[in-house]
Amino acid sequence: MIAEQPRVDPTKVTDLARTLESELARLIVGQKELLRNTVISLIAGGHVLLEGVPGLGKTVLVRSLGQALTLSFSRIQFTPDLMPADIVGTNVIREENGRREFQYQAGPVFANLVLADEINRATPKTQSALLEAMQERTVTVGTETRPLPVPFFVLATQNPIELEGTYPLPEAQLDRFFFKLLVPFPSEIELLEIARRTTGESTPTLKSVADATSIMAAQRVAREVPVAEHVLRYAGRLIGATHPDRSQVESVKKYVRYGASPRGMQTLILAGKVRALLEGRFNVAFEDLAAVAAPALRHRIFLQFEAEADAVSSDRVVFDVLEQTQKDPSQK
Numbered sequence: 013m014i015a016e017q018p019r020v021d022p023t024k025v026t027d028l029a030r031t032l033e034s035e036l037a038r039l040i041v042g043q044k045e046l047l048r049n050t051v052i053s054l055i056a057g058g059h060v061l062l063e064g065v066p067g068l069g070k071t072v073l074v075r076s077l078g079q080a081l082t083l084s085f086s087r088i089q090f091t092p093d094l095m096p097a098d099i100v101g102t103n104v105i106r107e108e109n110g111r112r113e114f115q116y117q118a119g120p121v122f123a124n125l126v127l128a129d130e131i132n133r134a135t136p137k138t139q140s141a142l143l144e145a146m147q148e149r150t151v152t153v154g155t156e157t158r159p160l161p162v163p164f165f166v167l168a169t170q171n172p173i174e175l176e177g178t179y180p181l182p183e184a185q186l187d188r189f190f191f192k193l194l195v196p197f198p199s200e201i202e203l204l205e206i207a208r209r210t211t212g213e214s215t216p217t218l219k220s221v222a223d224a225t226s227i228m229a230a231q232r233v234a235r236e237v238p239v240a241e242h243v244l245r246y247a248g249r250l251i252g253a254t255h256p257d258r259s260q261v262e263s264v265k266k267y268v269r270y271g272a273s274p275r276g277m278q279t280l281i282l283a284g285k286v287r288a289l290l291e292g293r294f295n296v297a298f299e300d301l302a303a304v305a306a307p308a309l310r311h312r313i314f315l316q317f318e319a320e321a322d323a324v325s326s327d328r329v330v331f332d333v334l335e336q337t338q339k340d341p342s343q344k
């Protein structure tokens with residue numbers, strides 16, 4: 013008989029998120045929206061893809077998160093010569109008492125928090141080694157399937173694919189990321205603060221503010237947040253409007269090749285639940301879905317070549333979908 017998990021006060025989830033954001037802000041300058049969306053994904057139990065040009069602090073953010081959480085942490089540096097076995101592990105021959113036998117040697121993916129640094133510098137074959145781990149939370153080597161630690165998060169960084177020496181991530185792997193977050197270039201004031209914090213005698217040392225138990229408790233509370241039927245239907249209309257064969261949005265019909273998957277609908281709802289909690293509410297509103305739509309859907313909308321020629325991004329498409337999708341289906 014499974015023991016019933018103790019109920020957690022929703023306000024504790026809000027407090028945990030704010031404490032974690034504050035701790036990360038001691039090292040990360042600015043980037044409030046980036047920190048908030050990273051924490052939302054963490055409480056939702058999802059993986060994050062961070063995209064930005066080199067030097068914007070993507071790796072620093074993930075390492076800082078590892079310091080602020082009492083979780084096992086590992087880093088995988090993706091390079092063109094990295095092999096799948098370097099990630100998931102492999103069977104090696106060991107000799108013991110005169111006998112030779114295969115013994116499994118676990119890879120760095122066996123950690124609670126995995127930094128996949130510059131993930132798009134590895135070949136598609138190596139990138140695909142994370143597919144099972146990210147979706148099923150298991151690793152299969154040979155004929156044996158092994159569970160990954162709980163909780164399990166992949167936080168991947170990538171440079172824009174226009175840069176030399178990068179490989180675009182497969183659509184199936186992109187869809188497994190809960191959020192895709194764009195790391196913006198800092199403002200002039202933020203640049204000055206970055207220089208002050210990083211060129212002195214010492215840099216801030218973060219303290220641990222959450223452990224696996226508190227993170228998993230927060231995840232359970234987030235899933236208990238109710239969603240009204242009309243809000244759920246609105247989320248469904250948003251997802252449907254990203255598909256050119258059923259959308260009335262002109263930019264979707266002209267520029268989109270494939271729309272968001274059902275996993276995008278799940279992400280939209282779950283992220284909306286977490287955001288509602290962080291805003292101090294125990295119900296999901298239209299504004300919650302609108303706030304998380306871009307990070308939840310931008311990597312799940314695949315554009316035609318015409319979009320690149322006309323400088324139309326997936327974010328522009330998501331904005332148009334939000335603008336033109338009615339919250340109330342009775343509206344004309």
